[in-house]
Amino acid sequence: MDPRRKFRMLASTLLGLLIIGIGGTLYLSGMLNPLIDPQNSGTINGIGGPVQLTDHNGGRINTGTLGKPHAVFFGFTHCPDVCPTTMQAMTATLTELGDAAKDFRVYFVSVDPERDTQPLLKQYLSSFDPRMIGLTGTREETDKVIRAYRVFARKVPLEKGSYTMDHTAAVYLMDSKNQLVGTIADNDDDKTRVQKVRRLLGR
Numbered sequence: 510m511d512p513r514r515k516f517r518m519l520a521s522t523l524l525g526l527l528i529i530g531i532g533g534t535l536y537l538s539g540m541l542n543p544l545i546d547p548q549n550s551g552t553i554n555g556i557g558g559p560v561q562l563t564d565h566n567g568g569r570i571n572t573g574t575l576g577k578p579h580a581v582f583f584g585f586t587h588c589p590d591v592c593p594t595t596m597q598a599m600t601a602t603l604t605e606l607g608d609a610a611k612d613f614r615v616y617f618v619s620v621d622p623e624r625d626t627q628p629l630l631k632q633y634l635s636s637f638d639p640r641m642i643g644l645t646g647t648r649e650e651t652d653k654v655i656r657a658y659r660v661f662a663r664k665v666p667l668e669k670g671s672y673t674m675d676h677t678a679a680v681y682l683m684d685s686k687n688q689l690v691g692t693i694a695d696n697d698d699d700k701t702r703v704q705k706v707r708r709l710l711g712r
């Protein structure tokens with residue numbers, strides 16, 4: 510066989526295999542988890558778990574037994590920028606979704622339980638959509654959740670013995686089996702937020 514023709518045949522076979530490989534991988538990952546955001550794929554496995562904390566009304570919450578899609582995010586009430594922005598953005602998302610998200614809950618887990626007492630959370634949450642639930646607990650309970658969600662949360666000392674917290678800003682989207690299926694990033698626009706929650710809710 511003419512070596513040039515042989516080379517062309519080999520090249521087209523390799524190209525064919527490559528296309529099948531990529532196509533198969535995309536198809537499989539799409540089937541296994543249609544909600545995985547391509548930018549987040551590969552970081553989802555093993556992240557998440559039951560959140561067992563006290564809500565801002567004093568009731569106990571266990572997201573492991575909810576059996577409903579929900580969202581979890583981490584922050585603290587003294588946060589000057591990211592947290593209030595996310596709280597407002599999620600309030601706008603819930604307002605936009607209206608009745609389509611009537612059973613949907615967004616859990617705000619305090620990474621600063623020393624300052625975020627239940628009454629303080631109650632006051633903080635009163636400015637936002639009632640479907641947003643503030644959660645706090647003991648340091649031990651909180652650390653367990655932080656570890657399960659592989660959240661970054663660190664105290665940063667300020668003047669006069671005060672402190673702020675550096676923390677993960679993403680909103681974790683959990684399905685009815687309490688599996689992480691994607692995240693909302695802090696720079697996602699309103700339309701993207703609504704779309705992601707709609708997909709999670711299947712409507």
Ligand code: NI
Binds near residue numbers: 584589591676
């Ligand atoms: Ni914050």
